[in-house]
Amino acid sequence: MKDQKNAVAGIRVLGIDPGSQRTGFGVLDAVGARLTYVASGVIRTQKGEFADRLCEIFRCVQTIVSQYRPHEIAIERVFVNRNPDSALKLGQARGAAICGTADANATVFEYATRQIKQAVVGSGSAEKAQVQLMMKSILKLEGPLSPDAADALAAAVCHALRGRVRVAVQRSAGRR
Secondary structure: OHHHHHHHHOEEEEEEEOOOOEEEEEEEEEEOOEEEEEEEEEEEOOOOOHHHHHHHHHHHHHHHHHHHOOOEEEEEOOOOOOOHHHHHHHHHHHHHHHHHOHHHOOEEEEEOHHHHHHHHOOOOOOOHHHHHHHHHHHOOOOOOOOHHHHHHHHHHHHHHHOOHHHHHHHHHOOOO
């Protein structure tokens, strides 16, 4: 019943940390300034043909969207580090994930990695362990949290903290 109330009164955000081998996802409800953890996990693709892995990401994201019905989606942008081939593969995995969200009829928002880390840790050059620790603290989580799921939750939290969620909540409540 609580989940249903949050979904009606607030905004459900799906965060995605794309990767061709591991794609993290995190779902939270934002009601006013309150953020409530809903779910998180990692889509681990099977070894094999790259096209098959992209299809697996697409299908799994479709399932997540169907199960959690997000209103808005926050996804990490691709950055080019040293290996352009890796960046291209990451971009394709990201595209597969975005396509998997199409049935949600939700707006997709993109955030740079540094922007996400800055929002949740206070430093754009934060380490993965710091992001994990902050997600556990902000969302009051106990137990292990994988780096990929933490990064996805961080994208969702970043989006919520950027004010877009609060504006959408105010509009849906008729307050302008």
